[in-house]
Amino acid sequence: MPLLGCQRWMSQHYRPLLGRSSSKVLPVLVTNQLLADYQLRLGSGRERATLVKFLQLSYQELFPEQGDFSHLPETVRRYFSRETPLWWVESADATVNAGSPIVPPPLSQPVACLWMGNAIDQLQGDRHAHIFLLYVMPEHRRRGVGSALMRHAEDWARARGDRQIGLQVFQSNRPALNLYHRLGYQTQSLWMVKSLHPQSLE
Secondary structure, eight states, X not given: OOEEOOHHHHHHHTGGGTTOOOSSOOOOOOOSEEETTEEEEEOOGGGHHHHHHHHHHHHHHHOTTOOOOTTXXXXXXXXXXXXXXXXXXXXXXXXXXXXXXXXXXXXXXXXEEEXXXXXXXXXXXXXXXXXXXXXXXGGGOSSSHHHHHHHHHHHHHHHTTOSOEEEOOOTTOHHHHHHHHHXXXXXXXXXXXXXXSOOOOO
């Protein structure tokens, strides 16, 4: 279930927030147990390469005919920061000691991710949360992981005082569109593009 707020969208909507500093520490919600079989953990700046990998998986799944996604490392370099938190979902295959909480394996490979950012409401001028990326590995879909991550994103946005949350989704991504409609998301605007490359007339 790939979702990506691509680099052009980030440049238009997120760049006004770059460089702003605030003394207010924003709350970061971290829950150990996302679902019965999955753990949620906060990502770190040392995991940029893994984030790039998940971005590539998202694009490759939606646009398999396009082989070059070399711009994605630059997207992560520009926009991944403490102001744009990242969460990983890992399988909860952990050992349980009597009387102790479940501890996720330290080197578990992520099976899903959620990357949050910020946007500006073009009507009201308010900052609000924006989902840069939500991706679930194909073998872990239809288990409630995507819905659980969406709820986590909304909880994070509410906790810092946001009045709305936004996302961008490609029209061809029907499973994601169905999920967002089911969760109450509505279309506010349409992003229209036109190719300027010469096309043969037939």
